[in-house]
Amino acid sequence: MAKKSSPTASPLTFDLPVSLITKITAAQKKLGLGSTSEVVRLAIAKFNFDRYEAETEDHRQISVRLPADMKTLLTKHSKKKKVSVGELLRVALDQLALPGVKKK
Numbered sequence: 665m666a667k668k669s670s671p672t673a674s675p676l677t678f679d680l681p682v683s684l685i686t687k688i689t690a691a692q693k694k695l696g697l698g699s700t701s702e703v704v705r706l707a708i709a710k711f712n713f714d715r716y717e718a719e720t721e722d723h724r725q726i727s728v729r730l731p732a733d734m735k736t737l738l739t740k741h742s743k744k745k746k747v748s749v750g751e752l753l754r755v756a757l758d759q760l761a762l763p764g765v766k767k768k
Contacts, residue, residue, distance in 0.1 A: 673701070 688703045697703055743750045
C-alpha cells in the first residue's frame with residue numbers, strides 16, 4: 665500500500681518586530697530546531713486559539729483640516745519612520761498632555 669504523502673508546505677510572508685525575530689532565533693537554538701519555519705509551526709501547534717481574544721479598541725474615522733505645511737511634515741516623517749500618517753497622529757494625540765485628563 666502506498667504511503668500517504670503529507671500536504672505540501674506553502675510559503676507565508678508576514679512582518680514581525682525585530683525583537684520577535686530574535687526570540688524565534690533563540691527558540692530555534694534552545695530547542696534544537698532546524699529552521700524558523702519549525703519554530704513557527706511549533707508555536708502554532710501549541711497555541712490555544714480558543715482562549716485568544718484580540719486586544720483591540722473600537723476605532724472611528726474622523727476628518728480634520730490641516731495646513732499644507734503640517735500635512736507635508738506628517739508625510740515626510742511617516743516616510744522617514746516607515747509608519748503611516750495615521751500612526752503618527754495616534755501617537756501624537758496619545759502623548760498630548762492635558763491637565764486633569766489621565767492617560768489610559
